[in-house]
Amino acid sequence: MAFDINEFLPYRMVRLANAMSEAFSEVYEQAGLTIPQWRVLVHLAQHPGATAKQLCDLASMDKSTVSRAIKQLQQQGMLVAQQSETDKRATEMTLTELGTVLYETLTPEALVWESKLLSELNPDEKQALLATMKKLEGHFLT
Template identity: 55%
Template sequence: MSKSKILDISHFLPYQLVALSTKVSDAFAHVYSQEAGLTQAQWRVLSHVINIQFATAKQICELANMDKSTVSRAIKQLEQKQFLRLNQHPEDKRATVIECTDMGFDLYKQLTPKALEWEQVLLESFSEGEKDTLKKLISKLSQSVDKE
C-alpha cells in the first residue's frame, strides 16, 4: 500500500469526533455520578424524560441515540431509585409512558445548574461568536449525517 493511501486515523473526522465525545462525556460524568450516583445512561434518560411529555422508551432511544437494552436498564434503575415511574399512556392503553417523579425532578433541578456551569467552563476559551459558530457547525454536520 502506498503512503498516500494510508489513513491517519488520528486526523480522521469520525475518529476525532468520537474521541472528543468520549473525553467530554467522561469529564462531565463527575457532575451526575458524584452528586447523584447516576450513570451516563441514567442521566441521559432522566434528562430526556423531563423534556418529553408522555415519553416512551422508543422515543428516548431515538433522541439519546442509545440502544434499547441500555435505555431499558437505565429506566428500570431510575424507577428503583424512585426517580421515574411507569404509567399507562392516557390515550393509548397499550402503551407505557415514563414520567419523572417529584424526587427525580428535584434531582434534575439540583444537577442542571451544575451541568450548565460545567458547560460554561468548558467553553470559556471560546468567544460568543465562536460558540455560535460551533453550535451551527455541529448542527450542520448532524444534518449532513441524517441525510445519509
C-alpha cells in the same frame, strides 16, 4: 495519500466526545447516576410521558440500555411508568418529585460545566463550532 487515523474527523470527534463525557461524569455521578440514567432523566424532564421507544430516539441509545436505565431509575424512585391512556400497548414515563428535584439540582451544574468548557473558545470560535455542529447534525440526525 496516506491515511492518518489521528487526523480522521469521525475518529477525532468520537475521541473528543468520549473525553468530554468522561469529564462531565463528575456532574451526574455525584448523584449516583450513570450516563444512560442521566440522559433518560433529562429527556423525561423535557418530554414528560415519553415512552421507552421515544426515549431511545431522543437520547440516541439502544433499547436495552434505555430499558436498564428506566428500571434503575424506577428502583431509585426517580420515575414512574404507567399505561398510556391513548395507546394501551404503550407505557409512558414521568419523573417523580424526587426525579424532578434531582434534575433541577443537576442541570445548573451541567450548564456551569458547559460554560467552563466553552470559555476555552472566543465568541467567533464558539459561534463557528455551534454552526458547524448544527450543519453536521442536520446531515446525520435527520
